[in-house]
Amino acid sequence: MKDMRMESRVDSTVNKIEARKVQVYYGATHAIKDVDVDIADRAVTAFIGPSGCGKSTFLRCLNRMNDTIAICRVEGQILLEGEDIYDRRVDPVQLRAKVGMVFQKPNPFPKSIYDNVAYGPRIHGLTRNKAELDQIVEDCLRKAALWNEVKDRLSAPGTGLSGGQQQRLCIARAIATQPEVLLMDEPCSALDPIATAQVEELIDELRHQFSVVIVTHSMQQAARVSQHTAFFHLGHLVEFGETGQIFTNPKDPRTESYITGRIG
């Protein structure tokens, strides 16, 4: 735990997202129980916890991706800048443009690399001409540390890239829509250490513009990139606090056993 970034300061204490008493049910299964979390603006929040504890489920609540699962039911309140995202007036499509997502498994569109990144800006009308779009595509690919590998074959299919490249493409695609919150579900699980380091660098950079939520199974990664950490266990939020405190001085014995590798 030497490389833990203890000095990383929380830039802001403004909460971007506030979740209160969130319950998620898959049919009769109670997957998320009574979760209260504050996601700070312009900071990275990490969700850690053993497999199946509900990290992805909770993450998917934050941009209402759970709406696509027929049996999934969400209760409680999730406020984005004070507005309830589960309010009747909210159009989830519009919400998802603000709260972008990178999925656990890389899922590029079966389109060219260029079109993958350009898709979001195109459907949201973010650019006025081709040159602007080209610029966005290049910027996003650079940020996702993919530009050098693909700049000569932007018209090649995105599905033809390696798993790690695909994931970085998905990251580029997600940031191309210029979301305010970026949800990342284990973005590095398919990446080699070099690409992982690049993505972590990107996350660190992104937190100056967005608020980032990242699910990870790597304690080191959580410690390296995040300012806040939430530890989930069996659908409960066991502990939530500053990353430094969670890793050096956990209050709950379950957190301690998890980060020292005794449960999970």
Next chain:
Amino acid sequence: MTDLAALETAPSPRATPGQSIYVTSPEMKRRNAAETRFRAYGLVAIAVSLTMLAIMLFTILRDGSSTFFQAKLSFPVELSEKVLDPKGNRDPAEMAKVTTIGYAKVLASALLAELERQGIDLGELSDKEAAELISKDAPGGLRAMVLDNPALIGTTIDATVLAGGRIDGYLKGRVTMESAQLDSNISPEQLQLADRLRTAGILSSGWNWGFFTNPDASDQRPEAAGLGVALIGSAYLMALVALMCIPVGVAASIYLEEFAPKNRWTDAIEVNISNLAAVPSIVFGILGLAIFINFAGFPQSSSFVGALVISLMTLPTIIIATRAAICAVPPSIRDAALGVGASKMQTVFHNVLPLAMPGILTGTILGLATALGETAPLLLIGMVAFVDNYPGLPLEGVLDPATALPVQVYSWASRSDPAFIERSNGAIIVLLVFLVVMNVAAIWLRRRFERRW
């Protein structure tokens, strides 16, 4: 950890420790034998089906390929003004008074004159019997030609006219001297004359364009019967079925697969669509007769009604194929699109449909191919009627009486003259060629769309 330990200590049930891997264990031999047997079954099954297919193709080609050639008589015909335009004023109304009987006489005397010029002996045949070598269809054709172009009157043209059906059969080996003895329509002497005409170059066999362009013909002149009306009818049918089925079928599938809530109603709809696909086609024919003709009053025998009925039948097939193709698109693609803020419809049209396209196209084309070969419902709505007028151009033309390829096959096959059986087989070949073309198109489209990604 405990699992791993358990694996290490548990004795393996099969492999004996220390056994060389060069020695195949009895258990392994048993499994290999089962596999070998299964492969043999598979090969036998394929061999049987290929043999059946080969036999079928062989018989059809043997019996049908001769249709594409047709016996013709070529000789100069003098179109004398005295006979064809007695008043000499080229008035169409006056000229039309000369019936086909008049033209038959012109043709007969022209043939006889040519025989005399070339010194061909009629043998025991009378002039009338010799003229019977000319098809009964020929005078009508000549008359139409002259009425179309009155300038021909007074000239001598090199006419090529159909030979009678029996003469055609004789050239193809279907009619023989023995069969002619028993046949009231032809005599062995006429066949001998045909032999002499052939040597003289008057009678010959050539490519049968008429088979593709002529309408159906009456029982007495099989040599003139063609697929013209059936081809137009089938083309109208296919175009209308595609126009009606593809948009409706694809839209219904997209709705059911992507938008509809999953509840008892949609389940019921799903089951019913599958059931509809299994309903025998004749039932759709009866339905079409009752609804479209008796109730809605659309014209009988028209390709429009045929297309409506066949659309009803093809729709479930297209819906099932399209839904399967849409369903096979990985859900992660939908998540990806929704995740960047695409609406449901953008997700479907930008990302799901392009991926499902090869499957949709193949399913649709195969559905249309089945529709092309569909016969029973068309019989019920009257498309089997004898139609010797071409249907008009679209759009009104689709309301004109027409037949379709498979129906033409059926109606020729049920006539007594073997010359019609030959044409029936010829029509099957044409139908098969269309089906092969459609299937190849399906494969090609599938490849093309899949190669892109």
